[in-house]
Amino acid sequence: MPQVLVIEDDETTAREIVAELSAHGMQADWVANGRDGLAHATQREYDLITLDRMLPGMDGIDVVAELRRAGRDTPVLMISALSDVDERVRGLRAGGDDYLTKPFAPDEMSARAEVLLRRRQPQAVVQRLRVADLELDLVSHVAYRGGQPLTLLPTEYRLLEFLMRNSGQVLTRTMIFETVWGFHFDPGTNVIDVHIARLRRKIDGAGQPALIHTVRGTGYMIAAANEAATVVS
Template sequence: MPAARILTIEDDDTTAAEIVRDLAARGFEVERTGDGAEGLRLASTGRYDVITLDRMLPGVDGLTIASTLKDKGIDTPILMISALNDVDERVRGLRAGGDDYLTKPFVLDEMAARIEVLLRRRRADADRLLLRYADLELDLVAHAARRGGRDLRLFPKEVKLLEMFMRNSEQILTRSMIFETVWGYSFDPGTNLIDVHIRALRKKLEAPGLPLLLHTVRGVGYRLGAEA
């Protein structure tokens, strides 16, 4: 597994040097800037696994950086670091977009432990958004699916259908369950919406030489799984 990438935005050279040295010794890849505007530019690339963010910075302060990243949809976990330790300041930091808050002075072991917690949480979130079954993969962030190394071009409703099947693989899903989950309202026995979408999805999942994954259970519903 590649080393986690940490962006440290800290204007105090002594504190920054200690953070960078400690994290590098623990095997992290660390990049540091002491300027708020440059920190925001780097953080906006989304290429980091965790950001350590000083609350008080020249130019653009930590709260502005956190809230701007949140507005942009950048979900990199943020550990806010500040000498301001009263409850109101911690609340402001977390509401602005921080995921955790550490007050100065701090112990480097505690900082590293908090970063590791944020990394575990991020990996768990990524696992929930990348679904796999057999040779089938669904990326819920990119709305992209692949089977056997082949890209599948799915429409939005097909993505929602496939997500439901993959989260409930090997289980029989009734037409009523599918309709209410994917379309969001009570099942209408007279509609053929499910049949049309299932047929289209199954056609995209199938390929010569690959086993059938999406099965019809007559009189009941559908199941994603191996042949019964």
């Protein structure tokens, strides 16, 4: 069971985070200030830390910076009411691995936590990604479905790579937007839907089992049919 340290001074928010993580099979410890949070993070081995940006005792930026200086590489999901791009960049440069803005949907937080936990697992160096009969050659940047090459535009390739590197994992629209397009998500745009639709037309051809699935109200995932029974395509 993954062990998570929740560093959050607001009790209501902390209880929401702990409950959501517990619902996804994680064991969470809660600490309410920065100095105690840093002590816990350096004295115990955690698989993930969720870290509030503004904390009493010691600021979240200072906590993650000190954690990295101490040689700890525990993945850190920073959570903050500060939503501007400069603050996001500052948090990531200090050593955070991801940055989530308050208020947030619980499933957004848990999805990001699960992705960070997967990154934590030892990964072999791979040259190809595979999901069912779909393959992505990371050297030539060519995708194949059933052995037949697919023609992908650069953004479609990046989108497919992100999905395949996290196969079986629900990826929220915000996560996709930030990773593939590299800037903050605009909820008014349909650019993700347009690119997903194009990718589906190229990958999920007539008579082929669908691999790209829509998770209603959350985002998308790529998975073989038998791995996606709980999603809505």
